[in-house]
Amino acid sequence: MYCVGVDIGGMSVKIGVVDEKGNILKKDRVVTDVAGGPHKIITDIGNCIKSLVDINDRDFLGIGIGCPGAINSARGTVDRAFNLNWYHVALADELARIINTHIKVSNDANVAALGEAMYGAGRTYTDSIFLTLGTGVGGGIVLDGKLYEGNESKGAELGHMVLVVDGEPCSCGRKGCMEAYCSATALIRETKKAMTADKSSLMWKVAPTLDDVDGKTAFECSKQGDRAANEVVNYFVKYLGEGMLNFANIFRPQAIILGGGVCAQGDYLIYKLKDYCKDRNYGFADTPRFDILTARLGNDAGIIGAAGLIFADIK
Amino acid sequence: MYCVGVDIGGMSVKIGVVDEKGNILKKDRVVTDVAGGPHKIITDIGNCIKSLVDINDRDFLGIGIGCPGAINSARGTVDRAFNLNWYHVALADELARIINTHIKVSNDANVAALGEAMYGAGRTYTDSIFLTLGTGVGGGIVLDGKLYEGNESKGAELGHMVLVVDGEPCSCGRKGCMEAYCSATALIRETKKAMTADKSSLMWKVAPTLDDVDGKTAFECSKQGDRAANEVVNYFVKYLGEGMLNFANIFRPQAIILGGGVCAQGDYLIYKLKDYCKDRNYGFADTPRFDILTARLGNDAGIIGAAGLIFADIK
Numbered sequence: 001m002y003c004v005g006v007d008i009g010g011m012s013v014k015i016g017v018v019d020e021k022g023n024i025l026k027k028d029r030v031v032t033d034v035a036g037g038p039h040k041i042i043t044d045i046g047n048c049i050k051s052l053v054d055i056n057d058r059d060f061l062g063i064g065i066g067c068p069g070a071i072n073s074a075r076g077t078v079d080r081a082f083n084l085n086w087y088h089v090a091l092a093d094e095l096a097r098i099i100n101t102h103i104k105v106s107n108d109a110n111v112a113a114l115g116e117a118m119y120g121a122g123r124t125y126t127d128s129i130f131l132t133l134g135t136g137v138g139g140g141i142v143l144d145g146k147l148y149e150g151n152e153s154k155g156a157e158l159g160h161m162v163l164v165v166d167g168e169p170c171s172c173g174r175k176g177c178m179e180a181y182c183s184a185t186a187l188i189r190e191t192k193k194a195m196t197a198d199k200s201s202l203m204w205k206v207a208p209t210l211d212d213v214d215g216k217t218a219f220e221c222s223k224q225g226d227r228a229a230n231e232v233v234n235y236f237v238k239y240l241g242e243g244m245l246n247f248a249n250i251f252r253p254q255a256i257i258l259g260g261g262v263c264a265q266g267d268y269l270i271y272k273l274k275d276y277c278k279d280r281n282y283g284f285a286d287t288p289r290f291d292i293l294t295a296r297l298g299n300d301a302g303i304i305g306a307a308g309l310i311f312a313d314i315k
Numbered sequence: 316m317y318c319v320g321v322d323i324g325g326m327s328v329k330i331g332v333v334d335e336k337g338n339i340l341k342k343d344r345v346v347t348d349v350a351g352g353p354h355k356i357i358t359d360i361g362n363c364i365k366s367l368v369d370i371n372d373r374d375f376l377g378i379g380i381g382c383p384g385a386i387n388s389a390r391g392t393v394d395r396a397f398n399l400n401w402y403h404v405a406l407a408d409e410l411a412r413i414i415n416t417h418i419k420v421s422n423d424a425n426v427a428a429l430g431e432a433m434y435g436a437g438r439t440y441t442d443s444i445f446l447t448l449g450t451g452v453g454g455g456i457v458l459d460g461k462l463y464e465g466n467e468s469k470g471a472e473l474g475h476m477v478l479v480v481d482g483e484p485c486s487c488g489r490k491g492c493m494e495a496y497c498s499a500t501a502l503i504r505e506t507k508k509a510m511t512a513d514k515s516s517l518m519w520k521v522a523p524t525l526d527d528v529d530g531k532t533a534f535e536c537s538k539q540g541d542r543a544a545n546e547v548v549n550y551f552v553k554y555l556g557e558g559m560l561n562f563a564n565i566f567r568p569q570a571i572i573l574g575g576g577v578c579a580q581g582d583y584l585i586y587k588l589k590d591y592c593k594d595r596n597y598g599f600a601d602t603p604r605f606d607i608l609t610a611r612l613g614n615d616a617g618i619i620g621a622a623g624l625i626f627a628d629i630k
Contacts, residue, residue: 252470
């Protein structure tokens with residue numbers, strides 16, 4: 001038994017054949033022809049899938065799709081996806097006209113959360129929260145083994161929880177969202193701020209100009225004991241920890257899983273986060289604590305998680 | 316068909332016979348004999364129920380119980396309830412020894428949320444968030460018509476979502492929780508602060524000394540145009556609005572229902588909240604908006620919601 005997982009990105013669409021254990025058996029990709037419009041991309045996806053699997057094979061169970069933007073997963077539609085320039089695209093229906101099978105669509109961050117929960121870092125838990133820390137902060141929620149997307153699949157916007165009323169401006173228009181403190185973008189902003197304030201920081205050796213700063217700069221120098229870099233890392237850990245504690249108080253998940261580039265910091269980041277959260281978790285001796293883990297599926301998370309939409313559905 | 320709803324409070328236990336439409340057919344109460352210990356209270360509850368219903372009647376479906384503190388609803392145990400001085404009390408099992416029927420236990424705020432969702436302000440919605448603004452801020456979550464309590468029923472601690480990292484101290488030990496901004500306690504604190512800063516405020520007429528200040532003082536004077544009182548109300552609305560928007564981004568509920576004394580402000584509060592949230596709701600034209608409503612069940616919410624635990628379970 002196998003499914004096809006489709007991971008639609010702004011540059012390319014990654015497509016894989018995935019078995020029920022989350023192994024990718026075959027994969028391919030097509031260019032995301034944004035200018036060609038949705039019909040062209042969907043046709044390209046359909047043709048690619050046909051080249052990978054025999055669509056009449058009884059072991060072929062369906063197609064799961066992760067797509068950026070606002071999705072209505074019950075209808076299989078993409079309501080809005082800015083970077084694809086898609087508005088009200090009946091993705092599942094259009095693809096079903098090419099390949100008549102079971103098709104499920106969800107938001108890309110939700111799909112990654114499901115993938116990690118079913119096949120990755122969250123495999124041994126029933127309740128997990130996934131946060132992906134990149135340009136923005138995305139997230140997904142898995143409750144009792146099932147993906148929770150919010151009413152009309154428009155919730156789980158975990159990056160847009162305000163942590164500081166009147167705080168740093170966020171891309172969403174509000175101020176003080178978790179995204180404005182815990183994204184790679186925010187980390188870079190704080191790194192630059194700290195470097196500007198401390199011309200003697202080791203960070204100037206690693207990043208000779210402010211344009212050279214990336215999400216690793218502060219972490220690298222913090223590991224070497226640089227005071228200014230340490231403060232940047234502690235700032236990042238503090239806000240991320242506060243956000244995680246908020247989710248803990250709402251969902252009491254068994255695990256919070258972190259994805260995105262900053263996870264390359266591995267245990268250095270995880271230990272600091274555990275230390276921050278240890279004494280701040282609401283409740284008493286019998287209140288369940290949460291594990292903090294980095295994502296495991298890497299670049300294939302989108303394909304594997306998308307296939308998971310189908311496997312989870314037929315369970 | 317009818318259930319018994321039990322609402323355990325620090326002073327008294329309210330007990331009612333409730334039909335499937337949420338009507339209370341009969342009710343009674345027993346004193347919460349905290350000094351007597353859990354066995355005494357549970358025996359008193361059992362005897363009171365026996366005096367209200369024929370426990371052998373086939374139309375008697377079971378007993379729902381709302382209890383303050385940390386509950387394990389799967390096991391029917393009270394892990395901790397400070398103001399009852401209860402620790403690891405097997406509430407459902409002990410009561411079942413007196414009355415052998417279907418028994419469910421949940422946290423009192425969760426029970427009130429379920430009651431409002433099934434029989435009160437949330438009746439027409441499938442997804443609602445309930446916030447009760449009193450000494451603290453409690454809450455409950457109803458998703459797709461079902462009570463969501465978090466893993467091990469230890470989540471839904473909605474008042475302990477930090478809105479301001481490093482903000483006002485909260486009873487839970489963290490700083491900046493919603494409870495520290497949106498409880499009646501916080502409203503009174505801000506009212507006193509504003510009065511101290513403005514000796515000419517109308518609030519001094521309504522509350523001649525700071526000891527006379529209550530949750531209504533600022534609202535009453537704001538309605539009469541007092542500037543200082545207005546600022547207090549706007550402060551309260553702003554933080555409450557930000558908290559509600561956070562929950563909207565996570566759950567995208569159809570409604571957020573407010574309980575507690577401040578709801579006596581009715582439309583005056585609701586209009587201001589709607590106005591605050593209107594332009595700040597994340598998402599686009601097709602993202603569902605949430606209604607803001609005050610609770611409807613009043614003092615009987617605990618009994619009705621507790622009975623709802625049984626009706627929801629047998630549905």
